[in-house]
Amino acid sequence: MQNINGQLSEEKVFKDPVHRYIHVRDTLIWELIGTREFQRLRRIRQLGTTFFTFHGAEHSRFNHSLGVYEIMRRIIEVFQGRPHWDNNERLLCLSAALLHDVGHGPFSHSFEKVFNTDHEEWTREIILGETEINQVLRKMGEDFPQKVADVIEKTYSNKLVVSLISSQIDADRMDYLQRDAYFTGVSYGHFDMERILRVMRPMEDQAVIKQSGMHAVEDYIMSRYQMYWQVYFHPVTRSAEVILSKILMRTKHLYEAGYEFKQEPVHFYSLFNEKKSIEDYLRLDEAIILYYFQIWQEEDDRILRDLCGRFLNRRLFKYVEFNPNLQMKEWPILYQLFHEAGIDPEYYLVVDSSSDLPYDFYRPGEEEERLPIHLQMPNGKIRELSRESDVVEAISGKKRTDHKLYFPFDFLEDETENATIKQKIKAILFK
Structure with a gap:
């Protein structure tokens, strides 16, 4: 091997089911992949509890991170030698x-909600803190970790540079849509990525798409829309997430009590004591969480025992x-009836909402400004995508929200106790 800024003596390849091969030629990238913090991502699933719904969804954030790297590598190959592209930014x-x-925790989003933590903050901590990743990055210069962060x-x-990894069409989204579609076995997430990469062009503030590639981008946006509603927000997956969140909440409550x-x-x-250290955080992975769930099936606390059994055995x-906005009167009635039936509504009656905005045009001043996708017209002018595409215009700015109420139906079916109350509950739920 040569110095950290150089090339490996021989190219390394990872066989990948989505991109066929992932190519690593840079010493820096190869050393980053070998760090303990990056290897930890093998033990974190990309799609959290989705494996309860789509049994193939066992792929990891390690798989995905390599895929995003590979797409970025291919984008840079297309950009080489073009105006607005500075090859000094390649590494x-x-x-x-x-x-x-790299900062994702086990079962990320449920975990973050309960413990009021954020994977983006942890990504920053890992890149800038006393870690193997930081040591490798600093070989490029003392300011290099800060630049990456x-x-x-x-x-x-x-x-x-920012837009290539974080925009409405970026390396991250292009990998996870295809990867998640592959491992869940659905057909929605597929689009012609090769076509999109060929027609991407660097501009001053973002990558744009040549107008001739507009239909490939339409396909990409529709595949994203379908994946969110058919896979990411699947109600069965959300049911598992609800139970997972409640296990973590119950554990925290019991500890504090x-x-x-x-x-x-x-x-x-x-996490309970809100004294979060990088070392403690990095020790947490999904194998550790599932170990505790397995053991806690034998705890004296009835709620923790039940919830862990439900999660592990897919009950x-x-x-x-x-819709809580339209059914506000029913909520307090149900809550009270659950109490009367001896079913704790804090853990067994949960409203879960999901929403997505498939594509948005620029709205200045909004808290999260979304950089729209721009097309480069044959005359060189730049046009925002939804002004050229009827398909994209039809869904632009349209936020869709879905509400579900989750509860343990087996508890309601068991009428050996509180039968009358449980019948009242079912009458409201299934009217």
């Missing part, structure tokens, strides 16, 4: 693409459509 782009998800945080001065666990949750202590909550 920065590749590093940011590889490391953009800035790209991922979208604060880096070169907006073109002084409950004596048969298996002490030592890996959670720093999920049933769901009905429930």
Whole structure:
């Protein structure tokens, strides 16, 4: 091997089911892949609880991170020698693409909600803290870790570089849509990525798409729309997430109440006490979480025992459509009836909402400004995508929200106790 800024003596390849091969030629990238923090991503699933719904969805954030790196590598090949592209940014782009998800925790989004933590903040901590990743990045220069963190945080001065990893059409989205479609076995997430990459062009602030590639981009946006509603927001997956969240909430509540666990949750202590260290965080992966769930099936606490058994053995909550804005009067009635039936509504009656905006045009002043996709017309002028595409215009700016009410139907079916109350509950839920 040569120095960290150089090339490997021989190219390394990863066989990949989505991109066929992932090519690594840079010493820097190869060393980053070998760090303990990056290898930890093998033990974190990309799609959290989705494997309960689509049994093939066992792929990891390690798979995805390599895929984002590979797409970024191919984009850079297309950009080489073109105006507005500075090849000095190449290793920065590749590093940011590889490391953009390194801060994800186990079952990420449920985990973050309960413990009030953020994977983006942890990504920054891992890149800038006392870690193997930081040591490798600093071989490129003392300021290089900060540059990588800035790209991922979208604060880096070169907006073109930021857009390649964080925009409405970027390396991250292009990988996860195809990868998640492949591993879930659905047909929605497929689009002609090769075509999109061929017609991407660097501009001052973002990559644009040649107008001749517009239909490939339409396909990409529709595949994203379908994946969100058919896969990411699938109600069965959300049921598993609800139970997972409630297990973590119950554990935290019991700890704060002084409950004596048969298996002490030592890996959670720093999160419970809000004294979060990188070392403690990196020790948490999905194998550790599932180990605790397995053990907690034997705890004295009835709720924790039940919820862990449900999660591990896929005895999920049933769901009905429930819009809290339109059914506000029913909520307190149901809550009270659950109490009377001896079913704790804090853990067994849950409204879960999902929403997505498939594509948005520029809205200045909004809290999260979305950089729209721009087309480069044959005359060189730039046009925003929804002004040229009827398909995209039809869904632009249209936020769709879905509400479900989750509950343990098996508890309601068991009428050996509180039969009359349970019948009242079912009458409301299934009217």
